[in-house]
Amino acid sequence: MTISQRRLEAMTVTESAPVKAERWTHQWKELYEEVITTGLCTGCAGCVVTCPHDVIGYEHEEGKYIPFHIEEELGLDNCIHGEKGCTTCTRACPRFRKWEEAADTHLFGRTREPEEMSGIWRQLLLTRATDKVQHEKGQDGGFVSAMLIWLMENDYIEAALVSGVEPDDAWKAKPVLARNKEEVLATAGSRYTYCANPLALREAKEQGLTKLALVGMGCQTSSPPVMWDRKAGKVGKPFLFNIGLLCSKTFDDAIFVELFEAKYGLKKQDMVKMNIKGAFQIWMKDGSFHEINLKECHQWTRQGCKSCPDFAAEHADISTGGIGKDNDWTLTIVRTELGEEVINRMIADGVIESRPAQEDEVAMKLLRTLSIVSRRRWPEWAEASVSIGVPPPKKKVDGTEPAAH
Helix, strand or coil: CCHHHHHHHHHHHHHHCCCCCCCCCCCHHHHHHHHHCCCCCCCCCHHHHHCCCCCEECCCCCCCCCCEECCCCCCCCCCHHHHCCCCHHHHHCCCCCCHHHHHHHHHHCCCCCCCCCCCCCCEEEEEEECCHHHHHHCCCCCHHHHHHHHHHHCCCCCEEEEEEEECCEEEEEEEEEECCHHHHHHCCCCCCECCCHHHHHHHHHHCCCCCEEEEEEHHHHCHHHHHHHHCCCHHHCCEEEEEEECCCCCECCCHHHHHHHHHHCCCHHHEEEEEECCCEEEEECCCCEEEECHHHHHHHECHHHCCCCCCCCCCCCEEEECCCCCCCCEEEEECCHHHHHHHHHHHHCCCEEEEEHHHCHHHHHHHHHHHHHHHHCCCCCCCHHHHCCCCCCCCCCCCCCCCCC
């Protein structure tokens, strides 16, 4: 029996096993009060896709990446199904109460140590695709594209929930279901605006697909293990592989017009690629290359990112992102037993090449630094365990503390 089969079996057993913990009674009313209206909500849509009554709405548009209750009987802040005992939305939320502890315990059998600022892991590697097309089309060496294609070809998954783009706007992200090599490559690359990839679960259900990979930032990839630990029901079963993207923030779509075009004359329809390597990097159709200071971009930071403590996508099977010294390798954090099985098989099959991440001192330093910076955003009034071990910021020359971007 493979590790992925054992994971599926374990989820099935968990659902039927008696609940030993204190009875979970938290419903939409508490989620609304503690997460939705306080700034903790990232808009991951975990509560939306798990709601068994389809009463949680979501608009995938700028400024509206927040779930809302669509029944009018008890108003926006309460739910008639919750009053009758439904607790699914809070069980699926990766920001409700002790969410980090729940995800850690389910995946690793323990919580992180104070010094583990980037979460729990097994291997740290630098990777890139060996296939020329995957390498060139993908971001920072094409590792994620190569992995999704390999997972499909080796029967780990049937499809992946990823970020695609609107037909009439190559930089307007939307949730997409990728079912084959061609669809994976068509969605390759980073866009740095928000996309609630879990929303593509609906399409997967309609097509009868039951073996899925989720690709998303930490706010999204924490949701499945939280669902599993809190026993949210069958909705979490299709998520058989979890790929996390390193992410310090995403930006509102308005940044294209209000900054890139208004100040620098860079129209998004003329952009071919973008990246963040100490600056916002943009490649244009005319062959020109531009770098914009990230400090100029901060005012377009999406609201849901301002309190997010998870830079390193700590609850994925494999977390990955291009934070090293060049654009040709991807820092790859192998976290779970299943992730280790997949990465080792991919290397053995020659699908990717790898080397120790410690060879890139820039990547290693950034991983810790950006993880700490993200954890400092977490509010003092919220769940305290998230901030355990976080060192205080060094004061500036004038004695003030730097802002947590």
